[in-house]
Amino acid sequence: MKKSILALCALTLAAGLAACGGGTSSYTIDGTVIGLQYDGLVLQNNLTNDLAVKPAGLDAGNNVKNVNYSFPGEVDYGKAYSVTVKTNPAHQTCTPAGGTADTAGRLTTINAVISCSLVANTIGGTITGLASDGLQLINGSTGGSVTIAKGTDGTYPTKFVFPAVVTFGQTYGVTVYKQPATQTCTVTNGAGTMGDNAVDTITVNCVNNPS
Known part of the structure; x- marks a missing residue:
């Protein structure tokens, strides 16, 4: 009887230690x-x-x-x-x-x-002189694009931001993929390497085509 009690106590103690992660x-x-x-x-x-x-x-x-x-x-x-x-x-x-x-x-x-x-950030900038719809810009490094509608009266700067972000250290290169109707747009500061902050210094200038 005593042996049975001792065995039961030993099993109970072992189970308790196991439940506590082996006694750690x-x-x-x-x-x-x-x-x-x-x-x-x-x-x-x-x-x-x-x-x-x-x-x-x-x-x-x-x-x-x-x-x-x-x-x-x-x-x-x-x-x-x-x-x-x-x-x-x-x-x-x-x-x-x-x-x-x-x-x-x-x-x-x-x-x-x-x-x-x-880190990854957006790229964008400012468009001036846009008086027609249809302008589409593309970022050659990611394939992302953005389409911009004409400004209120063609004179106020229009802000744009690409929806796709660019990862730190990755290069980007923004060009005009599609010109707006009746206008020609050129990109300045469109290429670079992404740093720690968003890029908002890309500029696009649009002028009317000759009649």
Whole structure:
């Protein structure tokens, strides 16, 4: 009888330890950053404990390597953790992608995933002298296009923005794909390489065709 009671106690204790993650009392906050290409990323756990994460470069196939990280110290069993982005790296935006907020011990290990992508912005500018409908501009680097209606009286500048964004570091080249009826338009400052901010300095000037 005593042996049965002891065996039952042993099983109960083992089950209790299994339910508690095998008896582990504290956990390391580990994680992975996907797509990190530039310096400057700073992560936080519970809005404290800053951790700078640097890119790992490219692999043999010219793909961006994943970066593994670990916060110093450990989190006690049952305590909440929340990994957030305090500072984005240069030219990129990073966001939590999975496993970044939970209770320590609910899972055997912690892997807080952060995903980073290059910033992307719009390109656009100003059109002057447009007095006819039908003007269509095209961005040769993406194939995106925009059609602009004539101005109120053909003299006021007309603003335009391409609906498709351009990723940081990508070149763009805006040209006239279709001229408006009875007019000829030319593009200035239409080519460049996308930086961190939207481009709004492209100019298009339209003049009437000779009679």
